[in-house]
Amino acid sequence: MGEIGIYHGNIVFSKTEKELAEYRNGYIVVERGVVEGIYERVPDRFCGVPVRDFDSGVMIPAFSDLHTHAPQYPQRGVKTDALLKEWLEKYTFPLEGRFSDPEFADAVYDAFIGDMIRRGTMHVVTFGTIHEQATGMLIEKLEKKGIDAYVGKVNMDENGPEYLCERKEDSLSVTERFLEKYCANRRAKPILTPRFAPTCSGELLTGLGKLAKKYDVGMQTHLVESLWEKKETLRLFPDCSCDTEVYEKAGLFGHGPLVGAHFIFPSEEDIRLLNRYSGYAVQCPEATVNVIAGIMPTALLSERGVKLGLGSDVAAGQSLGIFSQAAKSVQLSKIKSFYEPENKVVSFAQAFFMATKQGGSLFGKTGSLEKGYAFDALVIDGLSDEFAPLSPVETVERFCYAGSADNILARFLRGCEIG
């Protein structure tokens, strides 16, 4: 019958952006790491297979983090008084500069991956730094762990500090070596990563566009993340009508996943272009309230059919926990709706959908526990009070709002328990 696992307990996952599926005392059968089905009792054909019982625990899909900066991990939850410009120039750029030291990178990236898994995230899209060796270590560590990931060696050749600015030719040649070396990876794949338009010359972007086509690889960047960035980009690229067009014109779209972080101030044209290439817009709630001013019009983008995910955006965000970002996405939508009433409030069901099934779709069949999805799953517990027991869905809600990594009792990656 092949390699089969059977797990008993409560089960919650997103059916649609509006609806959470809830099973009490269900049995989930996993075959070769993929969900075979959910049953009220174990089907006869599986009799004899031992059942792992999670009792009151709730099985949920593992989370997907669609935008973060692994090298900024040491800065999480500190330097929080600084706003974007000072935060970048005084703290974040100097920290990234330290990744010319492989020993430092090795220690940071081990800690980053360990913390990410501990918090239940098993799929990630992350920036590295401009450094070839350090970013190579990051992608190799993720591949070795079997984590679905897209990892980018950062490109920037303008308007950054000297120690982080590359010569255009070097930036392109190093990036090509990085693609050649890792494009055959099974799990952790390379992705083109121009930091953002203000730090990239048109020639650099066009060069990256050629690599995108040659290696059929996607791209990530920061898209309309702030009013300053939106204005500055149009000043530097006067022939473009919006931020997103800068990358399309450079030939960076249509060759793999397209990930736009923040997408807080999109124009109609930004939305149209992102949708045309089935791109993902990534909300990073903690980053928004720490260093990025403004709140993504999540409900509006959802209505417009934009694919949405959540990102921890460490270290602009202070924690790698995507589960808590889901709660914060709902909260920010309430604040935005207060100040800009044309923006609807996002439901918890929708935020959880972004954190799991919709964000996970970037990596394939992940982010749900429906038949055919990878059994990348968490078991959460310890959230209910005896005097006021919670339903499985309420358990998930409290986990996202007020839980911690300690509420995760078990973690599964394609059917194997890890962490």
Added chain:
Amino acid sequence: MGEIGIYHGNIVFSKTEKELAEYRNGYIVVERGVVEGIYERVPDRFCGVPVRDFDSGVMIPAFSDLHTHAPQYPQRGVKTDALLKEWLEKYTFPLEGRFSDPEFADAVYDAFIGDMIRRGTMHVVTFGTIHEQATGMLIEKLEKKGIDAYVGKVNMDENGPEYLCERKEDSLSVTERFLEKYCANRRAKPILTPRFAPTCSGELLTGLGKLAKKYDVGMQTHLVESLWEKKETLRLFPDCSCDTEVYEKAGLFGHGPLVGAHFIFPSEEDIRLLNRYSGYAVQCPEATVNVIAGIMPTALLSERGVKLGLGSDVAAGQSLGIFSQAAKSVQLSKIKSFYEPENKVVSFAQAFFMATKQGGSLFGKTGSLEKGYAFDALVIDGLSDEFAPLSPVETVERFCYAGSADNILARFLRGCEIG
């Protein structure tokens, strides 16, 4: 020499709203539960006294929660999609109704107090319910634990559900019995608690004003917490120029602590009146983003000399951790400053000041580790990375932004280790 404790480690507390004091490898001497002094080495006069070593740990003052609802504890982090009106009528009022059952109250209040202490809060101002017996259990449990507290039996005789609306005479007589029974408490003291103007008749408020004078007891309520409440109050009390004046006219001010929760939409007159009676305005960041629309103008109120504290406001807020409310206070000030630029951003130092020294001043000499303050303290650790060690102040910052109760290694209440 009396009962003396000496503790070695790092020490951080608020000097002023602008400045955090930081000591590395200091010795803090505690005499009869009160800080005697902080030293670089142990003074000769204390030689022979054993030193408790917290090594890399950071000693900080315990937190003060100036607004919460102990009976709503079972609802933390669930029903989060509901906004204020539905949240109250469909979930919160029915939950409070259950406190006619002393067994339920007993279980909830034990869990509430345990969780509060676990998260490092040792001073609290809390609503009970309208129920005499249940609220009596809450104040007795807090007194027994030695927690500095103000506990209110809720008064409401209008515009609430039948099962929570009292007859005015009963509300007053029960409240007077509550005051008589507990006003001699050493630690957990009674406080008058009209729910808010829309649910109290003028006669009830005037009756409470007489009790305030007779028993020299203070009051707490929800003040200008929403645009609806502000408007509704002026409709119901047309002879008052602002929400705050309703309670002043009823004679409720000037007899003890004055605690106004939320204070999000104060008029000039609200601010003037609160200051005249040295009242506290309590920001509840989580509640604000969950069910209460709007953000307190914290920086502006601080400039106007208003005394500020933080509140968990469970279950509108989802967690009893005041340390995380400090981070959220900074974050909300950034959002408010984005939408209303005349509002300045609050620094982490100021938010920590609100969470400890300023909020703690409501209870006397608590909330600091300066000479003469009660040694109500926490030891936090496990927040630093070997590859990027944090300063003591940064450790506190990361704790508030990304830490959990598990980072609290030890808790002291007036010099005795608890919890």
